Amino acid sequence: MLKITEGSHAVAEAVKFCRPEVIAAYPITPQTHIVEALAEMVANCELDSEYICVESEFSALSACLGASAAGSRVYSATSSQGLALMFEVCFNVAGMRLPVVMSIANRSLGAPLSIWNDQQDSISLRDSGWMQVYAEDNQEATDLHFIAYKVAEDHDILLPAFVCFDGFILSHTYEPVDVPAQEEVDAYLPSFKPYQRLDAADPISMGMYATPDYYMEFRYEISRAMERAKEALKRAGREFDEEFGRDYSAPVEGYRLEDADTAIVALGSICGTVKDAIDEMRGSGRKVGLLKIRSFRPFPDKEILKALDDVSTVAVLDKNVSLGSGAGGALGLEVKDALYGSGIEVKDYITGLGGRDVRKRDIANITDLAESGKGDMYYGLREEVL
Numbered sequence: 001m002l003k004i005t006e007g008s009h010a011v012a013e014a015v016k017f018c019r020p021e022v023i024a025a026y027p028i029t030p031q032t033h034i035v036e037a038l039a040e041m042v043a044n045c046e047l048d049s050e051y052i053c054v055e056s057e058f059s060a061l062s063a064c065l066g067a068s069a070a071g072s073r074v075y076s077a078t079s080s081q082g083l084a085l086m087f088e089v090c091f092n093v094a095g096m097r098l099p100v101v102m103s104i105a106n107r108s109l110g111a112p113l114s115i116w117n118d119q120q121d122s123i124s125l126r127d128s129g130w131m132q133v134y135a136e137d138n139q140e141a142t143d144l145h146f147i148a149y150k151v152a153e154d155h156d157i158l159l160p161a162f163v164c165f166d167g168f169i170l171s172h173t174y175e176p177v178d179v180p181a182q183e184e185v186d187a188y189l190p191s192f193k194p195y196q197r198l199d200a201a202d203p204i205s206m207g208m209y210a211t212p213d214y215y216m217e218f219r220y221e222i223s224r225a226m227e228r229a230k231e232a233l234k235r236a237g238r239e240f241d242e243e244f245g246r247d248y249s250a251p252v253e254g255y256r257l258e259d260a261d262t263a264i265v266a267l268g269s270i271c272g273t274v275k276d277a278i279d280e281m282r283g284s285g286r287k288v289g290l291l292k293i294r295s296f297r298p299f300p301d302k303e304i305l306k307a308l309d310d311v312s313t314v315a316v317l318d319k320n321v322s323l324g325s326g327a328g329g330a331l332g333l334e335v336k337d338a339l340y341g342s343g344i345e346v347k348d349y350i351t352g353l354g355g356r357d358v359r360k361r362d363i364a365n366i367t368d369l370a371e372s373g374k375g376d377m378y379y380g381l382r383e384e385v386l
Contacts, residue, residue, distance in 0.1 A: 071197030094129025116355020260289030347375020
């Protein structure tokens with residue numbers, strides 16, 4: 001059913017259709033509308049779930065960890081400082097191979113305090129062992145939750161997942177969203193069958209102390225599972241297309257790349273602006289295309305190399321910064337690594353931090369810079385601070 005709805009409410013409905021048995025979350029802007037809507041669904045008996053009110057984000061994810069270990073499908077959501085407070089538990093969840101799914105309404109980290117959007121929060125946990133997928137619009141933000149649960153709970157994967165969508169830009173924006181029926185989701189996403197669980201009648205230990213003789217092997221197993229997740233995400237995306245008619249089988253998505261000389265690479269909602277800017281540049285004869293990265297973890301290095309094989313210049317837009325690496329963001333650094341030795345010139349642009357607007361003219365200016373060989377910079381810095 002097609003309906004006009006706020007992004008956060010669309011995500012909440014998607015979560016409801018996934019039938020989580022335990023929800024634990026702490027309100028923080030801009031994800032609060034998601035958990036408010038889910039609390040109302042539970043209170044109105046529209047969702048049969050245990051909703052746990054907690055005193056912090058650390059407690060929220062800790063409750064999810066325990067519930068998942070006990071054999072429940074669980075859900076949480078957070079943003080920014082809330083995700084930072086969960087840092088320790090994020091590593092514990094991944095290390096214990098618990099298939100927790102969490103929505104991240106991406107928001108800047110302080111200080112200085114900012115409630116506006118960039119992607120520093122989730123990117124900062126890129127090495128924690130969580131899968132990370134990024135949505136361009138609210139339809140994608142909705143659909144990726146079904147895929148995330150399906151892959152996370154696969155007994156060959158058993159990794160937690162962030163479903164990331166840009167705070168305010170998507171979370172508080174009303175868009176048309178095709179909301180599925182419960183029976184359609186049930187046909188796609190089976191009920192949760194835990195690989196193992198805590199049971200007093202058959203006791204086991206989870207998350208135990210590991211000596212140096214064994215710790216590295218645990219991290220290695222997470223790495224192997226992340227590699228297997230590449231194919232699992234493709235498979236789940238194809239199955240989603242068969243059920244719902246929207247194809248998410250590829251971890252990357254090209255736009256007007258077929259004859260492009262210059263490619264822009266980006267994550268999240270900025271891709272919509274880039275598409276509009278490309279259409280305008282194409283109108284003036286410029287051969288520019290977009291490569292949208294949907295899956296950041298696992299990182300689709302081979303798919304990126306194949307998609308960009310025929311371009312000469314790449315401009316990466318990073319709404320985060322990897323401090324200490326020069327003017328580089330995490331996406332730019334990984335794209336450069338994927339294209340190393342290809343002869344393709346890759347330039348990185350830090351932009352949109354703290355919610356600063358990135359307009360079509362900015363995309364055109366960045367394209368000019370990349371094609372002239374100028375890059376690896378903070379784009380749009382205020383002159384008075386230079």
